[in-house]
Amino acid sequence: VPAPTFAPVKFQKEDVEAVMSELPSFNFYEIKEPEPNPYAASTLDKCILLDPPSPVLTAPKAEFSQLENGMKVASVDKGGLTARLGLYVNAGSRFENTSNFGVSNMVSMMSYASTAHLSQLRTVKTLEQLGCNATATCKAGREDIAYTVGVAREFMPLVVPLLVGNVLFPRLLPWEVQAATKKVKEAKSQLEADADAMVSDLLHKAAYCNNSVGFSPVASERCLPYFTPETIRAFLLDHFAPERMVLVGVNVKHDELSKWAMRSFADYNAIPAKKREVAKAVYTGGDLRMEGASPFCHLAVAMESGAWGQQDVAPITLLQTILGGGNASSCAPGSGVTSRLHTQVVKQSPYVESCAAFNTSYSDTGLFGVYGVSHPDKAGEMCASITKAMTGLTTVSKDELTRAKAMLKGSLYRQMDDDSVLMQDMGSQLLMSGRYGSPADFAKVIDAVTEADLAATAKKLL
Template identity: 30%
Template sequence: MLLSGCGRLLGRGSRRCYSVHTTPLTQPLKHVKRSAASKKLEPQDIQISQLRNGLVIASLENHSPVSKVGIFVKAGSRYEGPGDLGITHCLRVASNMTSRGASAFKLNRAIEAVGGNLRVTSTRDTMLYSGECMRDYIDDLLGYLGSIVLVPEFRRWEVDSASERLQVEREIAYRQPQIRVLENLHAAAYRNTLCNKLYCPDFMLGQFTCEQLHKYVKRHYCVGQMVLVGIGVAPSQLTKAAQELFGKRTGSGQAAAKAQYAGGEHRDPNCERLVHAAVVCEGAALGVPESLAFTVLQQVLGVGAHVKRGSDMTSTLTRAISKATAQPFTASAFNASYQDSGLFGVYTISPDESAADVINAAVSHVKQVAEGKIAEEDIERGKNQLAARSLMGMETLAALLEEVGSQVLVTGTYISPASAVEQIKEITKQDVVKAAKMFASGSKSMAASGRLRNTPFLDQL
């Protein structure tokens, strides 16, 4: 009764609640003059500059009340040596420890006092130290962030306590079969650099010393290997802060060796009934023209459900597996790009008794695409989905910061979302088929986890 009563009240609403306008809303009103303040609040383009010591600065003033800054460093796990395996994981955990001029307690309280937060993530290529706060306190946050990156203390008792957190994080992460499979996949595919894992191996837990951590930071945390990115920060303000924090720093750091893709297989038999398996070839590196074709191919094959708890029947890979096995199984395309290499292939999840059928069907479908057996409408759908994902992914400050920093750090330039969409539109069916041919003819790598009694070996695919 309450709802119906509301409906009657709304039905008798005053006509003054409605208006009719004959001028298209997409056109500016000619009789209204824009104020000078409104002109100043227009979003600006990404501005990239470089200090004399080699530090690259990228800033975007979008007039957001919240500012986000990040320091990207070419010091990911691929830079670890044989005696330093897992040290980037330790640095990630030790990021909130004492730095020169500020104890761990003072650091945490000071960041909380300005309404900020700190987040440290790492990939095989980079370490990212990022934080956000209200834009009035951005200088304070940059000062704390700079001290964490440039002058960490690594006190012995704090490093010892980090070892316990290392073990806990590793155990939690490795409970997820996806993480185990992807870590083993990289170890099987590469002979050096990219074979290093993101999580500290068992035999290195508790082995890191303060001297090791200092040497790694001194060797790789150089301004020539860094990019400072600010979103919601005026370029002049960010440049001034960078000059104060990094102006006296020098060094170009040590470049990582070129990744050597070799191909291989890693099997992790256990009691889990669901078999997780990944079959890949060497893909494209970041920034090369072929990388976009691989990304479109990934969307065409399928990247999972687009709606929460929804199906993925728009995926050609899912449809092919369902047709071959007469049952719906989870499968998606896998694509990872690094600064000098990449991996592309398929990732399947299936019961152990159906693993062979599902994996063979997935690999066979990509080979059929390599023969040109793919509809034009599927190509267009994949391009549209990729364009939508690219634009929607830039709606959050965190995603925008990571995208800007990753591009500038690897390529030295930034491609805007609008330009990226135009490049996506230029991808043709021939480009997608060519990428699929690289998978069909390339040397394969495979990793599998679960009850593997019915899982084929790599040479049987």
């Protein structure tokens, strides 16, 4: 994957009135009365403009820049009307320790609260006025914390300072922190109610027992004593330096995004980067089980795979495509009916509900495996069938490899049509490796994989 060239963005002192004049027309303190739509009777085949402008078609391209404080900015303008903005921070549950377990989840719960500029009420009302209160989210992962917003593209200058305010000057008022403690139980209940998410959480705990990515990104009730402003602020000071942040925008002009990111930091002292010791992920393996509300047995069988950026990522992803997946209720074209898991596991037993292969990559490790759902008393048989299908990956025919390459490349291109997926992909890649590979770049890597590469990678995994 080629290394992108980051255009430098210097901090500048600007006239406040000149900056304010560039903001879109918006009244923070007024909720306008709805007005009748004068074009309600107009159909889409008629232009409502007297002098319609000619469209200017430009191919979307990824652009990159870097602020003077080290923060990276990346964007792709696809010409859409809704801008997707994401602020990604290289901080998550793997950076927690015994003194602050659950703090990354607490940070996400305190998002879009009071800052040095706006109270929590004013922040929420501003998001509502902009029409993005439902799209403003913050999610803590194992290696990153992501603040995301979807808003009309003309309001991007108003949203970027709101995003930056979360990480630059949150007030962390004691009563707001206390009120957020209720969300800990809610988040844990939601996790336990979602069998898929719970299996993934247990899988990581078993694979990396008590280390690195084995720490859950969802806080438990045992973490409540750590839920204090001091604990959260200490975590921010240790990990929320601009050098560990990436601001990503889709359907925005790159120059505008970089300019407003610079303005959001220009007059403030950002958190200085501290040297931190990152414990290497140690794969331990193991087995974890728990009772759940689902009437079916949900299980996952996995093994350690390659980290992001290693040469065997492409062969592993192709092996995942070859295994594929399927479910007993759908045999429509495109649902994976020709994949190995569907033909060798799902179709072979009426007790198997669904089965799918997965591969998760982190900065220094990864997990490759299969997730399945079956009747509880037949879980052992399904597990044996899954293991047998995985051991058969050492033998892949030329036609099977050709078909897997076509399917994988098609899936890559289709996924990048989704603005949210594209934003997440850019943020994750830049955080983990400082590089960004487009679908076209990955298509070239996929085409270069041979049958020998697949066999060698499968033997290494198994």
